[in-house]
Amino acid sequence: MPGLRPWDDRDRAGLALEVAGGVVPRTLTVTSGPDPGLRPATTGPIPSQTAKTDPITSPRGAANIARFPIADDGTWNNAKQYFITSIVPGFPPSAYMPLRTKGSRPQKRVAFPWKMTTTTTPQQAQGQPSRSPPSPAATALPRVTVTDDDDDGSDSVDEEIVADPISNLGFMIPDIFTQLPLIRDELVTKTSIEQDETVEACLPFLRGDDDFFDYNEHGVPELDRERHIRFLRQCLGKLPGRFVAADASRPWFLYWCLSALTMLGEDVSSYRNAVIATARSMQNETGGFGGGGGQLSHMATSYAVVLALALVGGEEAYDVVDRKAMWKWLCSLKQPDGGFQVCLDLTPESPAWKEDGSANLLTGVSDYIRRCQTFEGGISGQPNAEAHGAYAFCALGCLALLDHPSSCLDIPRLIAWLSARQYAPEGGFSGRTNKLVDGCYSHWVGGCFPLIEACLAGGGATDSDGTKLPPATESLYSREGLTRYILCCCQDQSKRGGLRDKPGKMSDAYHSCYVLSGLSSAQHQWELDEPTDAATGGDGAATAAAEPAWTVFPYLDGPQVFAPKDRVRPIHPVYAIPQQNVCAIQQYFQAKQGF
Amino acid sequence: MxxxxxxxxxxxxxxxxxxxxxxxxxxxxxHQEPEGALAAxxxxxxxxxxxxxxxxxxxxxxxxxxxxxxxxxxxxxxxxxxxxxxxxxxxxxxxxxxxxxxxxxxxxxxxxxxxxxxxxxxxxxxxxxxxxxxxxxxxxxxxxxxxxxxxxxxxxxxxDTKTTTSAELAAIETLLDDDVRNNSAWSHRFFLVFSNPAHSTPGLAASEPDPKVPQEIVDREVAYAMAKIRLAPQSQSGWNYLRGVLVKAGRKLATVEGFTNEFVKGLGEDGEGEDVRSTHALDLLAEIYAERGDKDKADLALRRLGEKWDRIRVGYWEWRRKGLEIGAEA
CATH class of the missing domain: 1.25.40.120 (Protein prenylyltransferase)
Structure with a gap:
């Protein structure tokens, strides 16, 4: 079933995922175990833990031993010094991907010869900024303070010192993910206390100290697909009484779970009839969908229902949407300031756009979004509020559909703000300045970057002075950092499964969806090809009608800290569902006359 | 009551x-839930x-x-x-x-x-x-x-100190006195000061200069931001505010160069010579250098951010360096 391979998204619309020749297959052959993308769509029995982890009998364990023999002695102290920050040129990432298995943590780990002899030079690092660069100290100065095992001073942190050199021994973890930031203010406030607590909670996971996980050589645990799939299927089932608080958000559960399952490689078409019945029970004659039966139509729940219908696919699902009524309902939500209200008030005075023919649904939308960009550069939910990651994605997605984002946003400031959302050592994104990292912003903030990159790639983006902005030839954020945060900190390690905000928080459907969306974005690279005159035979009308085409590639630059089997499926940068689902529903409705 | x-x-x-x-x-x-309803x-x-x-x-x-x-x-x-x-x-x-x-x-x-x-x-x-x-x-x-x-x-x-909707500047100042990192309070202060109908132009984006804002208000806000930044120079909220005020006032970023330099010593020097107390100051300095066409110094500041002081954002700093080249060509 090639369609289920996590990284292979060939679809019938011809928007094929192009893989650089030979690269992916090579990594696939080297890493252990069968490609999970090749397994049947339905969840089979979960392999027993012993079969999974036996270092001798499992192929993975055998590879581990064969490739990293334990040295007798004399390399012990050397090994401590190799908190590796570099990828070795010419050495395929896959060669050091085998997983170390639970219970088999070596008592002594070897100094891997190639680590000892090869380091990335500063020149190389400059040429390849998307990789985690070694600190200049990595080559020029002794970078790691090596202490004896019984030296309790190893935890005393003074700016550049790596704490606890024992536990992450041998893992290739760049020190920015294991150390406190270089610059820290002395002033203590509520915010700094919470930030420090968060870093403290994340560090054991980031350093490979947590006993629960099996870490690979990068100190990154594998994606626990089976457990997450089970969790998500449960969330789609009967929910206990305490979920009453979510009674107005049930459509979201449909989208979150179906989207997350899809990204994990599951076939969700078996849910089609159930989604259709559930969607109908939430649908109002006036066109929108409410949070449940008898609830008023709401913009957010309607969005979620439509995406859920697109995810299960099929004409019967698409036909649930009453497009004419929904169009009228959307128009009734239009506001004089160009924005929309999310729900019609039950009061007659609700101000709406006057139907005088001077405006349509999209009038003033770009300008409204322009006024939502704040002095910080980010986007707020309404003019004059605080910039917030979720609105950045909504605004960019909206502009990507309407217009060129740089026509109404200050793109350099937006990029500055988005970039500042990523923290070290956590690696994840926060939603606002001075707030904590949260796995869901892997999507809300991380998902902005493909849109930003497309915006820059066209060459049409300028700053406020009209100066052209350079294309983003390298990743604008640390994909490695985000991947580490997601796989190390956001996976619920209990039997429960699912993904979460941060260590110490419970997993839920919302975070499972958006954490995986962020992972998908970090693992893939998108390119937007604007339709050209040549492609349409110079016919201006055809050019206008042609949709820009998104092409997706697995992202293979920089360190690949996860095994190829942990690559989840790509999702469309704007619609956040797989591209073929987007194409299928668009084609269905485009083929119709009128509504 | x-x-x-x-x-x-x-x-x-x-x-x-x-x-x-x-x-x-x-x-x-x-309630009539349909057969097989999901997330029921x-x-x-x-x-x-x-x-x-x-x-x-x-x-x-x-x-x-x-x-x-x-x-x-x-x-x-x-x-x-x-x-x-x-x-x-x-x-x-x-x-x-x-x-x-x-x-x-x-x-x-x-x-x-x-x-x-x-x-x-x-x-x-x-x-x-x-x-x-x-x-x-x-x-x-x-x-x-x-x-x-x-x-x-x-x-x-x-x-809930994060839910700041007070219409009173004093209340916001109290919040910032309690926690200078409270970004919601900074954000609301910007709204109170620069969207005040008495001295602002309606409909302008936050990043557009507004000639209606009196200079004494700009001076007051610049001074306020500087005082707060000195308390916690690595908190970005104050820097974002300061930059936002300058842009709103149509002032050059270079007007705060002296202040910004307080937090960056010996840029580019070897070993211990380089002392940076705020990555945000270094970021702003890079912009100040670029603003007056000193491309080499701007490039150095951005390079040092990516190499040492803010490595997680190296992809961004490198992109900014490429922007300097384009700016130089133009």
């Missing part, structure tokens, strides 16, 4: 609507019953004291139920109920549910509805109402 009328406010604990003579005439509409909730009996009665009275478009109490009952069980809130507002307006009473009730609900959108939307509807009546009573009535709203906001801010 005066006691609220019991026929309008308050839920009798443990009483079943089906056994309540007041509801005798209503035939509840039970096993509703507790009390909630399911209340919702069944709600469906019935909403369908009949009934507006009455008992409907108001029913909405309170449901809101107590599920304050995120936007439909119930909108129906409640419709009842308040249809029955022409006292807005101060409703606000008094809402204050209690708000303090119990800090992170809830509905409480603020409901308040918004109430205030918009109330204001025309209030204006007829004259300016003192408006002032009195404003004072009571501010008093409530102080209460809720004491509970």
């Amino acid at each position: 005066a006691l609220l009328k019991p026929e309008l406010y308050g839920v009798r604990e443990g009483s079943r609507l089906a056994e309540d003579p007041e509801w005798e005439d209503v035939v509840p509409i039970a 909730i096993a509703y507790p009996e009390e909630y399911a019953e209340a919702m069944a009665y709600l469906r019935a009275v909403m369908k009949a478009k009934e507006h009455s004291p008992r409907c108001l109490r029913l909405t309170e009952h449901i809101i107590n069980m599920n304050p995120a139920h936007y439909t119930v809130w909108l129906y409640r507002a419709a009842n308040v307006f249809a029955l022409n109920l006292s807005i101060p009473d409703e606000i008094a009730w809402l204050n209690g609900v708000a303090l119990r549910n800090l992170k809830n959108y509905q409480i603020w939307h409901h308040r918004h509807l109430l205030v918009e509805h109330y204001y025309p009546q209030l204006s007829l009573q004259g300016p003192s009535a408006i002032a009195e109402f404003a004072a009571s709203e501010q008093s409530f906001l102080r209460d809720i801010l004491a509970e």
